[in-house]
Amino acid sequence: MLIAPADGKWRKVGRRSFFNGRTFRFSLLSLLSVAAETPAGVDVSVVDEQIEDIPWDAGVDLVGITCMTALAPRAYEIAAHFRRRGIPVVLGGIHATLCPDEAGQHADAVVVGDAEGIWHRVVADACASGLKKEYRNPTAPSLTNLKPVPRHLLKGDRYATVAAIQATRGCPHTCSFCSVSAFHGGRQRQRPVEDVVHEAETIGSDFFIFVDDNLTADRDYARRLMEAMIPVGKKWITQSTLAVADDPSFVRLAARAGCIGLFVGLETFNGSNLESVDKTFNKVKEYKRAIRLLHDNGIGVEAGIVLGFEGDRPEVFRRTLKMLDDLHIDAVQVSILTPIPGTETYSSTWHRLRDHDWSHYDFHRVVFQPKHMTIDQLQQGHDWITHEFYRPWRIARRFVRHALRPGGPGTIKYLAAINMAYWGRIRTWGIKGKNPAAAKNAGGHVRGLTSLRRLIPRRSWPRVPLRPRGRAG
Numbered sequence: 001m002l003i004a005p006a007d008g009k010w011r012k013v014g015r016r017s018f019f020n021g022r023t024f025r026f027s028l029l030s031l032l033s034v035a036a037e038t039p040a041g042v043d044v045s046v047v048d049e050q051i052e053d054i055p056w057d058a059g060v061d062l063v064g065i066t067c068m069t070a071l072a073p074r075a076y077e078i079a080a081h082f083r084r085r086g087i088p089v090v091l092g093g094i095h096a097t098l099c100p101d102e103a104g105q106h107a108d109a110v111v112v113g114d115a116e117g118i119w120h121r122v123v124a125d126a127c128a129s130g131l132k133k134e135y136r137n138p139t140a141p142s143l144t145n146l147k148p149v150p151r152h153l154l155k156g157d158r159y160a161t162v163a164a165i166q167a168t169r170g171c172p173h174t175c176s177f178c179s180v181s182a183f184h185g186g187r188q189r190q191r192p193v194e195d196v197v198h199e200a201e202t203i204g205s206d207f208f209i210f211v212d213d214n215l216t217a218d219r220d221y222a223r224r225l226m227e228a229m230i231p232v233g234k235k236w237i238t239q240s241t242l243a244v245a246d247d248p249s250f251v252r253l254a255a256r257a258g259c260i261g262l263f264v265g266l267e268t269f270n271g272s273n274l275e276s277v278d279k280t281f282n283k284v285k286e287y288k289r290a291i292r293l294l295h296d297n298g299i300g301v302e303a304g305i306v307l308g309f310e311g312d313r314p315e316v317f318r319r320t321l322k323m324l325d326d327l328h329i330d331a332v333q334v335s336i337l338t339p340i341p342g343t344e345t346y347s348s349t350w351h352r353l354r355d356h357d358w359s360h361y362d363f364h365r366v367v368f369q370p371k372h373m374t375i376d377q378l379q380q381g382h383d384w385i386t387h388e389f390y391r392p393w394r395i396a397r398r399f400v401r402h403a404l405r406p407g408g409p410g411t412i413k414y415l416a417a418i419n420m421a422y423w424g425r426i427r428t429w430g431i432k433g434k435n436p437a438a439a440k441n442a443g444g445h446v447r448g449l450t451s452l453r454r455l456i457p458r459r460s461w462p463r464v465p466l467r468p469r470g471r472a473g
């Protein structure tokens with residue numbers, strides 16, 4: 001049994017309405033890839049705690065659990081349950097790969113890195129009651145001839161879509177806060193274009209998601225893939241850097257290949273912040289031109305924004321919101337800088353960590369002391385900007401703008417789905433916050449007057465009586 005854990009507000013979110021979380025659920029390719037690698041003759045099931053309960057009493061011989069850092073405590077809880085029952089547990093995924101020693105304390109075996117090339121050995125050793133403590137590939141496995149993904153193992157009606165495809169793994173960049181670069185070592189591997197196109201043709205849906213970390217990183221590969229995707233005639237969305245818009249002909253090609261939306265990590269509108277995290281290929285002054293080019297080609301833009309970088313002060317929240325408005329961003333995912341163990345950001349900020357509970361490392365809670373703000377200011381500002389961006393009047397304005405763009409009427413349902421999903425989540429979770437700079441300014445008014453009085457010679461101060469004359473006391 002392969003398990004994807006979920007905790008707190010995320011548990012069973014896929015059972016709720018479309019506006020309350022299901023939109024954010026799409027195919028669990030991580031576990032499905034492991035399921036695909038399971039040797040013939042072994043029954044395999046997949047349990048996703050975001051949409052269903054774990055069958056705690058299931059009669060299984062081996063449990064595999066994947067997790068990111070925020071879900072590690074829940075993964076350990078689940079592991080402990082099955083180990084108490086005498087069922088061996090294997091941990092894998094990003095957190096187990098970046099913290100194998102810690103994961104090893106909670107499992108019978110840990111898979112470090114990709115499962116391909118290893119999982120069949122894990123299963124064989126488990127069958128022979130001879131699990132080793134750790135499994136890792138000597139080199140990252142090739143993505144050629146991957147086995148078909150068994151999507152039928154998922155309860156498809158509880159997801160926005162189970163049509164997800166991965167063409168590449170990893171990213172050649174090494175942004176210091178990113179667990180992708182820590183996991184893949186700043187390299188990208190690619191599947192043969194014909195394998196990807198075959199999967200897109202046979203996926204059984206006219207819309208799918210390329211769940212790649214950075215699909216367009218290798219422009220030659222991406223160009224070949226786009227050209228081959230044109231005859232497939234399906235719509236898709238993916239993740240990319242904004243560097244994709246350096247080449248207008250490539251953007252036009254991507255649009256012809258079916259691209260209707262990109263998630264791009266803008267991260268910040270402060271160049272020195274980008275320098276501090278090795279993301280200097282993002283050029284803030286290019287954002288406007290690049291986003292307009294994407295929009296002109298019918299490609300919507302969801303921006304990833306991170307708050308809490310070294311250069312961020314309380315004024316960052318209003319400025320960021322204004323930039324998002326000015327750039328006509330279609331949707332935004334606002335995160336708090338989170339030092340994920342194994343990343344360079346973790347090494348450089350560990351002495352400022354104020355919270356060591358991994359379950360809080362979910363990118364929406366402050367776990368370290370920011371440089372120029374209090375922890376509360378960063379949290380409040382993050383909540384405020386999230387709430388403000390998804391105010392109904394802003395969503396309505398985005399609908400109108402989108403409808404007027406090339407291809408807009410045909411894709412507005414996707415814009416509506418994502419905006420309404422964020423709006424629903426904000427309402428359900430009660431996210432509101434307040435702008436720390438606004439509070440500061442309110443106080444600053446008085447401070448400003450005080451400073452002004454300091455600058456003006458005392459004898460020039462206006463003579464304003466403090467009490468009515470003629471009264472004692």
Ligand code: SF4
Nearest residue numbers: 171173174175178181
């Ligand atoms: S470009 Fe994106 S995926 Fe690549 S390392 Fe930077 S943040 Fe991570």
